Amino acid sequence: MNNLTNQQKGSLMAFIGVMFITPDSLLIRLSNIDTWGMLFYRGAIPFVVVLIGLLLFYKNNFLKALFKIGYPGIFYVISFSICNITFIISIQNTNVANTLLMVALAPMLSAILGAIFLKEKPDNKTWVAIIITFIACVYIFYDSLSLGNFYGDMFGLITSFGLACNANIARYAKTIDLVPAAVIGKSCVAIFAFFFVKDFALVENDLFYIPLMCVMCVAIPFVLVTIAPRFITAAEVNLFFLLETILGPIWVWMVIKEQPSNETIYGGIVIIITIAIHSLLAIKKTQTKTT
Numbered sequence: 001m002n003n004l005t006n007q008q009k010g011s012l013m014a015f016i017g018v019m020f021i022t023p024d025s026l027l028i029r030l031s032n033i034d035t036w037g038m039l040f041y042r043g044a045i046p047f048v049v050v051l052i053g054l055l056l057f058y059k060n061n062f063l064k065a066l067f068k069i070g071y072p073g074i075f076y077v078i079s080f081s082i083c084n085i086t087f088i089i090s091i092q093n094t095n096v097a098n099t100l101l102m103v104a105l106a107p108m109l110s111a112i113l114g115a116i117f118l119k120e121k122p123d124n125k126t127w128v129a130i131i132i133t134f135i136a137c138v139y140i141f142y143d144s145l146s147l148g149n150f151y152g153d154m155f156g157l158i159t160s161f162g163l164a165c166n167a168n169i170a171r172y173a174k175t176i177d178l179v180p181a182a183v184i185g186k187s188c189v190a191i192f193a194f195f196f197v198k199d200f201a202l203v204e205n206d207l208f209y210i211p212l213m214c215v216m217c218v219a220i221p222f223v224l225v226t227i228a229p230r231f232i233t234a235a236e237v238n239l240f241f242l243l244e245t246i247l248g249p250i251w252v253w254m255v256i257k258e259q260p261s262n263e264t265i266y267g268g269i270v271i272i273i274t275i276a277i278h279s280l281l282a283i284k285k286t287q288t289k290t291t
Contacts, residue, residue: 007286010231014240017224025248027213036196043190045214072173073181080185083162094152097144102156104137109164111235129278140267167234174230
């Protein structure tokens, strides 16, 4: 990692993090737990797993690292917790396609917030990539869009704004390890969901699927995605999240034979090619600067 440029480090972390997220939709489909139970375990299990990892990493300095998060960490906890909760509320109250389309606004919102608060004006290729991928997302979800519910759509937009805030806060505080803040955020999510869970029991396949999902698709990615903005802009980090739009349905298709629509395939190809070209151009630009 020491031989890589910041652009390469950030892009690699964001890419790996999102790749771990892609089977998430499949594991959700395979599980039988209710929505609030899902949210509780997606908060509680990653909290425990990453907390143990931090204790092993920092050892006697863990409390020092925890208190070092400062005001940026406090804002990160709030934003991180809110967007985790509002995503579930949005899914419950509107069409899934509406929610995912709202979330697809995250790269654009990240770019705007970064330009306003961090004075990091995205270059032309980033804006082009954001616009192309957003249009591709509209194309993918167009047939599934409905008027939905105002509150559900609003919470989807809040989720998107929260993701943009998360990446920009992490970018602003790039000299601070905000993983402890994300861990606190996960505990807040679990505590909030606790009051709405009707049954905590995990039975049959859920005993395997839920822990696997919470570690592989939640714990590992949120650590990597929290660290990635130290090296690349918030907009670039959230751009990688759009890969889940195509790769998530492919996992579902391979395992439970649910055929993705032509719109998903064609739009997904556009998203993958756009992000690949953008990342390669960004890496090439940083290499040119260092030579």
